[in-house]
Amino acid sequence: MSMMPDEYVASIKDIDLTKLWREGRRLILTDLDNTLVPWNDPGVPSYLKQWLKTAQGVGFQVCIVSNNQGPRVHAFAEIAGIPYMAAAKKPKPDAFLEAMRRFTKRPEETVMVGDQLLTDVRGGKRAGAYTILVLPLHPREWWGTRIVRRMEGVAMRALVRRGLEIPKRPGNS
Secondary structure, three states, rough: OOOOEEEEEHHHHHOOOHHHHHHHEHHHHEEOOOOOOOOOOOOOHHHHHHHHHHHHHHOOOOEEOOOOOOHHHHHHHHHHOOOOOOOOOOOOOOOHHHHHHOOOOOHHHHHEEOOOOHHHHHHHOOOOEEEEEEEOOOOOHHHHHHHHHHHHHHHHHHHHHHHOOOOOOOOOO
């Protein structure tokens, strides 16, 4: 199973929602920590409120799919006003497929957005979704994620050799 994301962008703000809609995508599944907000950040920043408003305005349904536990994800999703699936056990495809069933969307209508190759991209691919990798928002992470990032480094180097271009962070040259 390939871990090559369909797109790789600096942040959710760089996702071309109009293009995705024109391609027939209707459901955006998104990771939470270091994709939408820094790890364990409880607030919903203005950029995220605006992005969610824009995505929903285009017509997308948006759902958080997180490996984090229920209380953290529930509290954030409630403030953000979007549905969620916690303790998703990504990269297993079950939570992705359950979210698609919940929203009555097919894999080809679904986008998975996340900051990790081994959980978000791999899991999204296993479920048949279009995948978008984003740069992690912040270097602070859960200890388990830091271990996975080491393994991801090997995979990332192989993907770069196959043509994957790493996006630049805004403000970096």
